[in-house]
Amino acid sequence: MSIVVCNRFDSNEIDTMTEVHNLQNLLVRIAAGDTVAYDQLFRKYYASMVLYADRMLKSKSESEDLVVDLFCSLWNKRSQLYEVKSEQGYIFTLLRNKVIDLLRYKKRFQQEELMDFVSEESIEETIFEVELYVQLREAIENLPKKCAEVLRLKMEGLDDHEIAKRLGIQYETVRSHTKRGVVLLREKFDKTFLLLFF
Incomplete structure (x- = not known):
């Protein structure tokens, strides 16, 4: 159930290492209680994460609630961010797991369809998709x-x-x-x- 997308960033391609470093830096600052870093992370990823969640949940309000809940959990458990080994994968794994948990709870998908989503959608695809939404929103601005x-x-x-x-x-x-x-x-x-x- 993954989206196959081609984007054109040949010479203008965003430096992935810089993006990863920026995310790592934000998470370290959030772990230390930096509300400015938390606000920056929220502003950068909120809308794109809602788009990703809505693709699976087919409900904008549920998707918005889910992403707000994710960011609240991230802040409330910020001290655990020091223990995170893969900063880039962490936030997107949280998002993917929250979507799967809500789908299980609502039993919106048949069990087989849910298992297809779980097995087909890798964390790398989730990261790619959300980052692509971020790039699209920035381009629109x-x-x-x-x-x-x-x-x-x-x-x-x-x-x-x-x-x-x-x-x-x-x-x-x-x-x-x-x-x-x-x-x-x-x-x-x-x-x-x-x-x-x-």
Whole structure:
């Protein structure tokens, strides 16, 4: 049940080692009780983790609650972060396990389907997917303001009519901003990946 995605980051590819180091640094600071580091981690990963969880749970509110609960647990048990051996895998393993636990609790999947998800979805795939969502959200923030507003709302699951109503603009204007934003995003992301959202 994993998503196969191709992204285009040839010469602009994010330095993975820097990202891992930044995450390690944030977790060490959080373990020491640094609320600024906690806030930075939350702002960087919250929305992308909700997207990942929602792909499995099919409920935005449950996904939001699950990710907030994950971050609360992370803060409440921050002293244990000193013992973490794989900082990069830790936070994403927590996310994946919370999703699986909720699916088991709700029995939304048949047992076979849940086992397929557990066996097929490796932690590396979870990390890759969440990081890709983070990169997409960051790229959207760098678009022209109106395009960014529209695409942010589309990622939240609103349709074009709902976006037009919320922003007080015409339906055709929403379509125009979407098209322009997607064209700009195609410079960095594969068309197939973008079709998942827009």
